[in-house]
Amino acid sequence: VTSGQTVGLGTGSTVAHLLPALAERGLTDLRCVATSPATAARAQELGIPVEPFERLARLDVAIDGADQVDPAGWLVKGGGGAHTREKIVAAAADRFIVIADHTKLVDKLKPPIPLELLAFGLPATLQNVNPAKLRDVPNSPDGGLIADYQGNVSDPQELATRFDQVPGVVDHGLFPPALTSDVLIARGEEVEHRTPFSD
Ligand code: DER
Numbered sequence: 171v172t173s174g175q176t177v178g179l180g181t182g183s184t185v186a187h188l189l190p191a192l193a194e195r196g197l198t199d200l201r202c203v204a205t206s207p208a209t210a211a212r213a214q215e216l217g218i219p220v221e222p223f224e225r226l227a228r229l230d231v232a233i234d235g236a237d238q239v240d241p242a243g244w245l246v247k248g249g250g251g252a253h254t255r256e257k258i259v260a261a262a263a264d265r266f267i268v269i270a271d272h273t274k275l276v277d278k279l280k281p282p283i284p285l286e287l288l289a290f291g292l293p294a295t296l297q298n299v300n301p302a303k304l305r306d307v308p309n310s311p312d313g314g315l316i317a318d319y320q321g322n323v324s325d326p327q328e329l330a331t332r333f334d335q336v337p338g339v340v341d342h343g344l345f346p347p348a349l350t351s352d353v354l355i356a357r358g359e360e361v362e363h364r365t366p367f368s369d
Pocket residue numbers: 180181182183184185234235236237246247248249250251252253256
């Protein structure tokens with residue numbers, strides 16, 4: 171991240187380490203958007219300026235964590251229920267950087283896959299994403315209910331397409347490899363840099 175950039179800030183315990191590190195750099199003229207109220211509040215406490223994601227159309231860079239990273243670069247996100255905003259921010263960024271420790275690496279993606287669902291028609295939507303369970307957490311800042319798909323994830327592309335075709339699914343936590351520019355994987359003091367994943 172350099173002065174003057176537009177920056178998307180992810181959500182979660184990994185990003186909680188990123189924010190003070192970013193603040194310490196004392197960069198000027200940053201314009202940041204946050205993927206959750208928690209990130210917005212913490213960033214502002216640290217003096218990182220955050221604005222609503224209504225005035226910017228593109229971001230230079232977005233940085234976030236992940237719950238799972240597979241060898242092809244598919245991610246599972248949304249353990250914190252913020253995956254819809256996280257995906258919007260990642261897709262708006264010229265460069266989407268994922269920071270993960272090595273425990274997030276998996277040979278194959280596995281459930282749960284987080285979902286955000288509209289309340290309208292919820293029973294019908296739940297049937298269409300079966301097997302899934304509503305999570306006992308507050309609604310997203312956009313009013314969506316958070317659920318977890320508990321079924322087979324052997325073909326992430328097929329499953330993502332299935333979710334994309336259900337109208338009551340606001341978004342899901344499967345992030346395709348083409349969305350991600352860089353994955354930084356920490357193992358002790360070592361950092362492995364993987365890039366790019368796109369076709
Ligand atoms: O909930 C989320 O989508 C988070 O970004 C998640 O993917 C990473 O959270 P963590 O840094 O707390 O493991």
